[in-house]
Amino acid sequence: MDLQRAAANPxxxxxxxxxxxxxxxxxxxxxxxxxxxxxxxxxxxxxxEAVRDVPDRxxxxxxxxxxxxxxxLRIERIRRDTPHxxxxxxxxxxxxxxxxxxxxxxxxxxxxxxxxxxxxxxTPALYPRDRAEEYxxxxxxxxxxxxxxxxxxxxVSRWGIAVGLASTTDFVTYQRHGLIFGPENKDVVLFPARxxxxxxxxxxxxxxxxxxxxxxxxxxxxxxxxxxxxxLLSRRRGYWDALRIGAGDVPVRTDDGWLxxxxxxxxxxxxxxxxxxxxxxxxxxxxxxxxEPVMIPEAEYECRGxxxxxxxxxxxxxxxxxxxxxxxxxxDACTCRASVPVADVLATLxxxxxxxxxx
Amino acid sequence: MDLQRAAANPxxxxxxxxxxxxxxxxxxxxxxxxxxxxxxxxxxxxxxEAVRDVPDRxxxxxxxxxxxxxxxLRIERIRRDTPHxxxxxxxxxxxxxxxxxxxxxxxxxxxxxxxxxxxxxxTPALYPRDRAEEYxxxxxxxxxxxxxxxxxxxxVSRWGIAVGLASTTDFVTYQRHGLIFGPENKDVVLFPARxxxxxxxxxxxxxxxxxxxxxxxxxxxxxxxxxxxxxLLSRRRGYWDALRIGAGDVPVRTDDGWLxxxxxxxxxxxxxxxxxxxxxxxxxxxxxxxxEPVMIPEAEYECRGxxxxxxxxxxxxxxxxxxxxxxxxxxDACTCRASVPVADVLATLxxxxxxxxxx
Numbered sequence: 001m002d003l004q005r006a007a008a009n010p011x012x013x014x015x016x017x018x019x020x021x022x023x024x025x026x027x028x029x030x031x032x033x034x035x036x037x038x039x040x041x042x043x044x045x046x047x048x049e050a051v052r053d054v055p056d057r058x059x060x061x062x063x064x065x066x067x068x069x070x071x072x073l074r075i076e077r078i079r080r081d082t083p084h085x086x087x088x089x090x091x092x093x094x095x096x097x098x099x100x101x102x103x104x105x106x107x108x109x110x111x112x113x114x115x116x117x118x119x120x121x122x123t124p125a126l127y128p129r130d131r132a133e134e135y136x137x138x139x140x141x142x143x144x145x146x147x148x149x150x151x152x153x154x155x156v157s158r159w160g161i162a163v164g165l166a167s168t169t170d171f172v173t174y175q176r177h178g179l180i181f182g183p184e185n186k187d188v189v190l191f192p193a194r195x196x197x198x199x200x201x202x203x204x205x206x207x208x209x210x211x212x213x214x215x216x217x218x219x220x221x222x223x224x225x226x227x228x229x230x231x232l233l234s235r236r237r238g239y240w241d242a243l244r245i246g247a248g249d250v251p252v253r254t255d256d257g258w259l260x261x262x263x264x265x266x267x268x269x270x271x272x273x274x275x276x277x278x279x280x281x282x283x284x285x286x287x288x289x290x291x292e293p294v295m296i297p298e299a300e301y302e303c304r305g306x307x308x309x310x311x312x313x314x315x316x317x318x319x320x321x322x323x324x325x326x327x328x329x330x331x332d333a334c335t336c337r338a339s340v341p342v343a344d345v346l347a348t349l350x351x352x353x354x355x356x357x358x359x
Numbered sequence: 360m361d362l363q364r365a366a367a368n369p370x371x372x373x374x375x376x377x378x379x380x381x382x383x384x385x386x387x388x389x390x391x392x393x394x395x396x397x398x399x400x401x402x403x404x405x406x407x408e409a410v411r412d413v414p415d416r417x418x419x420x421x422x423x424x425x426x427x428x429x430x431x432l433r434i435e436r437i438r439r440d441t442p443h444x445x446x447x448x449x450x451x452x453x454x455x456x457x458x459x460x461x462x463x464x465x466x467x468x469x470x471x472x473x474x475x476x477x478x479x480x481x482t483p484a485l486y487p488r489d490r491a492e493e494y495x496x497x498x499x500x501x502x503x504x505x506x507x508x509x510x511x512x513x514x515v516s517r518w519g520i521a522v523g524l525a526s527t528t529d530f531v532t533y534q535r536h537g538l539i540f541g542p543e544n545k546d547v548v549l550f551p552a553r554x555x556x557x558x559x560x561x562x563x564x565x566x567x568x569x570x571x572x573x574x575x576x577x578x579x580x581x582x583x584x585x586x587x588x589x590x591l592l593s594r595r596r597g598y599w600d601a602l603r604i605g606a607g608d609v610p611v612r613t614d615d616g617w618l619x620x621x622x623x624x625x626x627x628x629x630x631x632x633x634x635x636x637x638x639x640x641x642x643x644x645x646x647x648x649x650x651e652p653v654m655i656p657e658a659e660y661e662c663r664g665x666x667x668x669x670x671x672x673x674x675x676x677x678x679x680x681x682x683x684x685x686x687x688x689x690x691d692a693c694t695c696r697a698s699v700p701v702a703d704v705l706a707t708l709x710x711x712x713x714x715x716x717x718x
Contacts, residue, residue: 092568099569132589135569159590160570182544182575182588184566207543208565209451210458210494211519216541225584229541230491231518 001348003295003340008116010301010334017047017108018122021073024049024062027103028306030329032110033140034249034315035149041317042171043110043118043327044125044140044151045335048103048306051075059093062104063135064128071129076100090307091332104128105136107153109171115317115325116337125174126166132157132179133164141314143190143250145199150223152188152201155179163188163203165224177224181205187215187246190223191258191283199223200283202232202247202260215247215262217284230284233262233276240274240293242266248273249316252324253280256346257287261294261313261326270309272296273326275345288349295326295338305331311338318342360707362654362699367475369660369693376406376467377481380432383408383421386462387665389688391469392499393608393674394508400676401530402469402477402686403484403499403510404694407462407665410434418444418452421463422494423487430488435459449666450691463487464495466512468530474676474684475696484533485525491516491538492523500673502549502609504558509582511547511560514538522547522562524583536583540564546574546605549582550617550642558582559642561591561606561619574606574621576643589643592621592635599633599652601625607632608675611683612639615705616646620653620672620685629668631655632685634704647708654685654697664690670697677701 014026028048035042051060061076078085078093078100086094093100107126110118126137135156143150148167151174155164160183168174181188184206191200198219205216215233218226235245241264248261258278265271274290297309313328322342330336373385387407394401410419420435437444437452437459445453452459466485469477485496494515502509507526510533514523519542527533540547543565550559557578564575574592577585594604600623607620617637624630633649656668672687681701689695 101569156569158570159573160564160566161568162588178586179588180586182540182562182564182577183570184543184564184568185541203541205519205541205543206567207519208567209520209543210460210515211517211542214518218541220584222580222584225579225581225586227537227539227584229521229538 001294001340001344003338003344005299006116006337006339009299009336010330011116011337012043012045012110012118012120012335014333017045017120019049020106020124020127023052025052028105028333029108029335030332031139031312031314032327032329032335033142033151034317034325034327035142035144036317037149037171039113041112041115042142043112043315043335044142045108045110045120046105046138046140046329047108047124048105048136048332050103057081059087059102061093061100061102063100064104064133066129066131066134071127073104101135101156103136105138107137107140107151125171126151126153130155130164130176132159132162134158137164139186139312139314141189141250143192145190145192145194145223150190152180152190154186160184161186161206180224180226187248189247189250189260191251193253195281195283197221201226204246213244215245232284233286233289235264239291240264240266240269240272240296248313249326251278251283252316252318252342254342254346258283259342259345261316263312264293269293269296271312273311273313273328275349277346277349286352288351290348291350292348294340294345294348295328297331299330299336301334301336302330305333307332360653360699360703362697362703364658365475365696365698368658368695369689370475370696371402371404371469371477371479371694373692376404376479378408379465379483379486382411384411387464387692388467388694389691390498390671390673391686391688391694392501392510393676393684393686394501394503395676396508396530398472400471400474401501402471402674402694403501404467404469404479405464405497405499405688406467406483407464407495407691409462416440418446418461420452420459420461422459423463423492425488425490425493430486432463460494460515462495464497466496466499466510484530485510485512489514489523489535491518491521493517496523498545498671498673500548500609502551504549504551504553504582509549511539511549513545519543520545520565539583539585546607548606548609548619550610552612554640554642556580560585563605572603574604591643592645592648594623598650599623599625599628599631599655607672608685610637610642611675611677611701613701613705617642618701618704620675622671623652628652628655630671632670632672632687634708636705636708645711647710649707650709651707653699653704653707654687656690658689658695660693660695661689664692666691
């Protein structure tokens, strides 16, 4: 497979992004949504900020207080000698009975004519403003349907990890539509077309007891309300997607079906990208998927960052020459691009070994 | 509070229910949905069956194979000396990487003229028939909207614990509408009326990492698709609902607001019942809730059964005299009734100590 990382990678690094406040540092700019808008490529970047100048003896947790009319940044300070503090995951602070995030993410717009050189807005496009977003907005996807661009994003709060929806027609003003999937859910991707009278989405609920981490399909009459949930794509023991799995970019329509990239994790490689092919009329029918990853974290910037060994996509752009430009977060730190002919991806897919719909 | 358990409790015991097959035993008949239909009280019972005559050295797990046109009972046999077998919870069998249920539940109709003497159907009303139901149907609720009775139920399978919807107009034929909430979710209760143009439901998603076990509110234009998820009712440290919480019966409209019973769990009492009062026009507004439980497991049949110390309701019937007849499962084994004046329940509710909507 002829996958080419952009020579200019990483395209966007934390130091390229202006923080929202002088007392905050941008520590990550990654997992961008991507779309074409007019003659530009737009990215909606996840910008993660941490509190600047924290004394060695403490941790500072940024969150947004959404109780009033205006969302206000609040910083909770925790002493490093607090009993039962667990910092083993760089993304989180575990206290005895609470889990907090070490950074607060918002969504920021970047524009490009050539797809690799981006101008980044100075201020957020979407910043937390609802109590279900108090710990941040993460991992957006943009799906164009007719003339409206729908943005799904992970909304994080003390109530859990859920999925919000916003929309825009101009990338200047945005409308919020509340949470379309309750907790615990993330990696929600809307298909860019109606099939029959229905819209479809991929989602990735979490399960505690019975059940498996799995990509599900749901459908909707209006994009705001979802039902008819069905399991679609499971993890596979012994494969690159053995441990975790979740949807990636917005599906692209090909002659063979809907092609979508998804992330898979195994112990050997970390977060990789692979592809699945779904029936054009009935996306609940899985036609084929990657036996081997399309992309493995290998570059230095993918292997060393905030969370190591990660390539994670939330959006791609297909050009007229059949080249799929994959925008992705590298190591939860910076934004990169890799390009691959769609035909190459399709050629490597394999039919599932068993008929999943009869599993 | 003048809560009276029916003198005839338990009203329905496992030995009162005919098993679906001669090689199955009914081990529980509990957590019934309840509604008035014509001049009868109908219960939709959760009937749990286990495999009969299992040799001492093994366990037998009943499940339904839904791959073909017909759902077929399949019995998986597991040796008791299997390594890493965990049977500490009577409801489950934990293997190293699988969780199975010790019984398979379906839904069975029972009818009564007086509300305490029931005639039980010989065959299931709703039996697993979809792959998302292969481990059973549990804990139904019936909500009448216009002339249609909508039934929500917990659908259990290897893919997780999710929520299905069915409907009927005659309790003879039933229509399935698929999963309306994906995993992990249960205790979904539909409100029995539109508010404005919207339907509302209570649901109880599970969370792993960030977040709390919590009753959420969602809304829908059509009952089949759900969105606008918002957290509604949390656990309270130091209260009877400190450990677990979940919706109970279908809300009853009172002059003060929507009154709904919900279950709460703490270490001292087990599964209790309490009440919440929600604004009639805006059910996202919590007006008041029980500081003390309405009902605590105290009777012998509530304290000793399949899973001890449980009173759990999925439905109540309000009579013309203002008496709320609560049908409930006792100790996950049998079906009982307790009755209480609605006015008594309302009188004991307390306004929340803090304004939750601003929490």
